[in-house]
Every structure is written in structure tokens, then in C-alpha cells.
Amino acid sequence: MFSFGLFHEHFRSFNTMYRCYSVSMLPGNERLDVEKGGKIIMPPSALDTLTRLNIVYPMLFKLTNTRHNRFTHSGVLEFVADEGKVYLPYWMMRNLLLEEGSMVQVESASLPVATFSKFQPQAPDFLDIHNQKAVLENALRNFACLTTGDVIAINYNDKVYELCVLETKPGPAVSIIECDMNVEFAAPVGYKEPQRLVNKHMTENQENDVDSNAEDVSETPSFVAFGGKGNRLDGKLKELSPNESSNGKSTPRVAKRGIPDYEYQMGSLRFIRVTKPIATTDTTDANKKADFEAFKGEGQTLIKRKVN
Secondary structure (H helix, E strand, C coil): CHHHHHHHHHCCCCEEEEEEEEHHHCCCCCCHHHHCCCEEECCHHHHHHHHCCCCCCCCEEEEEECCCCEEEEEEEEECCCCCCEEEECHHHHHHCCCCCCCEEEEEEECCCECCEEEEEECCHHHHHCCCHHHHHHHHHHHCCEEECCCEEEEEECCEEEEEEEEEEECCCEEECCCCCCEEEECCCCCCCCCCCCCCCCCCHHHHHHHHHHHHHHHHCCCCCCCCCCCCCCCCCCCCCCCCCCCCCCCCCCCCCCCCCCCCCCCCCCCCCCCCCCCCCCCHHHHHHHHHCCCCCCCCCCCCCCCCC
8 A cells, every 4th residue: 555655645646736936026136037048947845746756858848827717838947935935037927917926827837849830910110120030049048938929038238029819739838848840930910011102182283204115115115125325446436327227217336347367367366457558649758768778877875986
């Protein structure tokens, strides 16, 4: 009989009623780390009772407001609260509809590991965050579990953002400790898709302008491929033909073709500097050109030498 009593004691669960208070009522220094997460602070007697029970680690608890039939789940951060009291984050007390000093039922729970969760921001300003998933992942490190229907609060850049847990898998309440969880976001509450504003009240002059613009578009010529204007290396402008001109009234003029260089070799450049000679009948000019000798002249030296 004695062994049977121990066997029954071995499988007993933790279930106790406590008076709940917000973290701001906790004696001592301000504990902002508790407000930023989803864990509670319990009295030392709870730790003593839990060590004697066969509970599943990590320690997870189901918090129930029996008066309003509201419940959520949380982890435990420390066992330093006064006896008979438990301290909760403010967002958790608001979800449970609890006031300072209200009674809350705390019982041990075993939850499956999360694989998927979907959140809905409660304000459009959550979209101003550059990387929402990274911010949420960093904030959920202070949480132990999630419950469908809860509105959790995360702190980023000294601003509190609220998100509603729309869905969790594989169950309505899951553990997020050491898990690989896929996250999705729904459209924030109050978010509206940007729409293009169209003024339906147009004046008569504006309507006439629209009609005239439509006529101008209809009169414009169709697209012509390679209809641009080329530039020459020598800076001369090509004479446009009537078909090439924009108005199309003049007749086309074919550009003069030069004599091709049949002795051209690939990779070589030839710079021709000789200009075309001017025909003349003046014999004096011809005699001058015949008497011309290149590099003909007298040199000059700095030191004059004696000529023998």
C-alpha cells in the first residue's frame, strides 16, 4: 500500500491558486525584462512542490481566470515572489481580464513543439520596421510558449508593438523553446492598400485639352526603326533627304560615296594628310614648285668658327 501511494504521488500535477499582480508591483528594482517576455515570477514554495512532482521540463503553466473563463500559457522566470503571490506581465493580465490582487489558477502543462505561427499586427506602424521577422524572432526569445488568441507585446526601439496570435501549429497552444518555427504575418489592423487618386470632376477646358492631345497622338507618324541622326567624325552635317526629314516634304538626297581603300589591312590605321592640288595655269607657281628643295638653308651655331 505504501508503494502504491508513492506511485500515485509520482504522477500528481501542479495546480494552485495565487493572487496575481503586475510586474510593476514587484518589490525591489524595476524588472523590465519580465514585461518584455511571456514568463511569470512564482513563490519559492512552488519550486519546492514542483521538484517533488513528475513534471515535464521545461516548466510550462496554464493560467486561467475562472471567473471570466479566460486562459493562456506561460513559462516561469524566477521563484522569488512573496508566498501566495504571482507576478505577470501587464499584457498577460490584460488578456486574462485580471486586476491587481485577482485570483488566478496556475497549473502545470505539457505543450507540443511549435512548427508554425501566424501573427497580425494591431497597428499599421509595425510595417515601418525594416525586418519584421528578425525583430519578432529576437523578441520571442523571452517567451516560452504561444497561445492562439493572445495579444502579445514586443518592445523595439523604445516602442511597444502588439501582435495577435492568429494561428499556431500543431495545436492551439505550443512551446517555442528550441524549435524551428515558420512565421507568417497577416495584414495589420486598419491597413489600407494605397490607391491611385483620380479626379472625376474635370472642367470643360481640361476635357478639350485631352481631346486635342488625343488628336495629336493620332497624327504622329508610326515608329521607324533606326530613325536617329548620325554624327560624322569631321564635324560635317549630313544633308537630310525629304524622306529622312521630319516633315517628309523634300526629296531624298543620296550621300556621296568615297573611293574605298582596297589595300586596307585589319588592325591598321592610315592618316592621310595630303590635300587635293588646285589646278592652275600660272607658270611661275610651277617653276617655284620645281625649284623647291627640302631642308635647304643655312644652319646657325652659338659659337662662330673661323673659316680657313
